[in-house]
Amino acid sequence: MEFDLIERIRRRTDTQRDDVRTGIGDDAAIVAVPAGRELAVAIDTLVEGVHFPVGTSPEDIGWKALAVNLSDLAAMGATPAWALLALSTPDGSPAFFDGLADGFAQLAGSYRLALIGGDTTRGPLTVTVAVHGFTSPGEALLRSGARVGDIVMVTGTLGDAAAGLRCLGEPDVAPYAALIERLNRPVPRVSAGQALRGIATACIDISDGLVADLGHICAASGVGATIDAPMLPRSSALFSHFDDAVALDFALSGGDDYELCFTVPADRAATMTADLARVGCGVTRIGRIVEGQGVRVLDAAGNVLSPSHTGWNHFAS
Amino acid sequence: MEFDLIERIRRRTDTQRDDVRTGIGDDAAIVAVPAGRELAVAIDTLVEGVHFPVGTSPEDIGWKALAVNLSDLAAMGATPAWALLALSTPDGSPAFFDGLADGFAQLAGSYRLALIGGDTTRGPLTVTVAVHGFTSPGEALLRSGARVGDIVMVTGTLGDAAAGLRCLGEPDVAPYAALIERLNRPVPRVSAGQALRGIATACIDISDGLVADLGHICAASGVGATIDAPMLPRSSALFSHFDDAVALDFALSGGDDYELCFTVPADRAATMTADLARVGCGVTRIGRIVEGQGVRVLDAAGNVLSPSHTGWNHFAS
Incomplete structure (x- = not known):
């Protein structure tokens, strides 16, 4: 059951990336950052009733869980590459997993983002996504560079x-x-x-x-x-x-x-x-x-x- | 409040790593993988009542949330480098955050692991950690190499x-x-x-x-x-x-x-x-x-x- 959602997303995205050496299915993924690039990394959790209302469709939950993380990469000027997804849910139905996978994959496909790992467990409905993107040294957009007159x-x-x-x-x-x-x-x-x-x-x-x-x-x-x-x-x-x-x-x-x-x-x-x-x-x-x-x-x-x-x-x- | 737990852990670990270009406090962390190395990445969620019993001390929760992820890196033969932590909790008390930070930091310190980002939100008690470690190309221990006679x-x-x-x-x-x-x-x-x-x-x-x-x-x-x-x-x-x-x-x-x-x-x-x-x-x-x-x-x-x-x-x- 553990790889069920993850596998559904993988089938829907099926993004082939040379930089993914070992993808889903082992204890960890193995990935390679291109020479001369640095890695931007962010993580965000969505909790039902806090970050999305009870009754939100699984498609929207899947989309939004990735979107809020890609937004963090956008704010750094980074190019999205890989994601991990950790889901806790009381609803183990195929329909729920299919919906969540659909929403996640729709957005991931736009960026050739590869899902490289994840974890599914029974519990209250929370979705955590971690994303990785590439930047060049010194190029990331930080919060700290604003100057008087800008x-x-x-x-x-x-x-x-x-x-x-x-x-x-x-x-x-x-x-x-x-x-x-x-x-x-x-x-x-x-x-x-x-x-x-x-x-x-x-x-x-x-x-x-x-x-x-x-x-x-x-x-x-x-x-x-x-x-x-x-x-x-x-x-x-x-x-x-x-x-x-x-x-x-x-x-x-x-x-x-x-x-x-x-x-x-x-x-x-x-x-x-x-x-x-x-x-x-x-x-x-x-x-x-x-x-x-x-x-x-x-x-x-x-x-x-x-x-x-x-x-x-x-x-x- | 968002960086409260994350900041408490950072203060307790305070691991200086040259490969962390921008740590906690921006939209994403910026990190650099050493030349010639690849990255092992894993994520795992612990849910109260599923992965640890109700009543488990915050110190033990903080320790275990990192330990189960480091165990995934261990299974790949990787060297731990960085972690992200996403917490959802109904208990916003300083004592809870201090305890969780203590447990996490005790284990992180053993590996010079740097916490590079995270997220804290109100919700049911779940802790998700993502970890990153280094391996050399072709060196990671996979599940797929067992041969008859081994x-x-x-x-x-x-x-x-x-x-x-x-x-x-x-x-x-x-x-x-x-x-x-x-x-x-x-x-x-x-x-x-x-x-x-x-x-x-x-x-x-x-x-x-x-x-x-x-x-x-x-x-x-x-x-x-x-x-x-x-x-x-x-x-x-x-x-x-x-x-x-x-x-x-x-x-x-x-x-x-x-x-x-x-x-x-x-x-x-x-x-x-x-x-x-x-x-x-x-x-x-x-x-x-x-x-x-x-x-x-x-x-x-x-x-x-x-x-x-x-x-x-x-x-x-």
Whole structure:
């Protein structure tokens, strides 16, 4: 039973990679990092009822468990290579395993990612994925490089996933499909992260909320940041269902967007916007790096706003 | 809160490794594999009530979560380098985190293992660890190399952990301390695994039980195996609390021993026993590889025994 899910995923992905010397089925996988490359490694756990609502489809769980990890690689500018998956579940049904394998494999296939190992056990529903990607020495996008005067930018739109979570309680969720899709099927910004190498001075993916995650860049870089609230990119789906104040709150502190927030020297912004457009990724200038510490949010008149809360802390919530 | 446990472990281990370019605190760690080496990677989850009993101390949980993963590296003959830890827990108390960090760090320190990343979240108590170790190309100990005529050997003694689990139900557990220690504080056979490189034809660690795990070697190698039951190494602690039949059952099918079971050509056995003695590891010849498939257990008269069950399957149990 132990390799059942793992085997189902392997059959669906079937990615042949020369760098996988021994794949699934031994005590450990044996892999080779290409000469001159370094390895980016991340791990993240999704827990039912904490990171995804009870009732989320196994397809969405499989997709999201990989997506949140690929988002960490995207934030480093790394190229995905291999993953491990550890599942604990009370549901040993073939339908559950097939669904989870489908969702995981759909996303993995986009990146020629190979599943190289894993573990399945009976227990409460939690999915842990560890991912590995390649970077060149000195090239990884860290949180610590933001400098006073840099501008702050984000990819895509913010707040949709938090709005989708709110909408799940509605009697009819059909009108909110676009928002719920952002919650359940986040698309990691892998190509965008790679395009930012050598240009962005700092980068992070937005998992806990913009204010909280930009705060991590500020803390690591020893700087502060201001955000211009009116500039925050928000989708038409968000505005069609929520008023301005709620949409702003979702954009500032809603988690699970998995967009990239990054800093660039002001004279590089135009080049960078063109680079991201080439990989199909919209980007918006939302603020700037300043002296001091922490993140301040300014309204259209330049007054400081106090968000209702500053980011979704999985542990504190 | 997210980096709380991870930070506690980092403070306790504080292993400086040149191959860790960016450690804990960014979206991913950046590490470098030494030139000419390949990477062994494994992941395992422990779930409360499945892999360790409710009431197990946080120190023992932290130790065991790393130990079972290092045991996978040991079975490949790999040298441990880095680990990631993902914890889900309902108990956010400093005492719990300190205990878990203590147990993890005690074992990590023995191997100069660096914790390079992790994730802490609220949820049911599960601990997932992913480990990375180094091997040289072609050198890893696989399950697939056993050949007819090889002899089958195991390190240490078998059955103690299963006996320890049984004893936890006793009103006074003090007399069973040695057995319970084997259950809660398994010592991965890392040095033994390294000493087997270039000698053993196949190797596995015994997590599910001897018959089940040797069965994995047989399946991967396309061979069968016979075990001579009277030869199975069992501790005096085991024999002092259990009769022969129960001790045999624990040794054949009890999980959680984390000894190595391996095969060697008959003419290499003596050298190999001396090599393992040099790293302080006892080893016992318990059987041989034969044509066919599956594992047969023979009594002193050479008759086939039927074990009461063939290995502890976490999912089926």
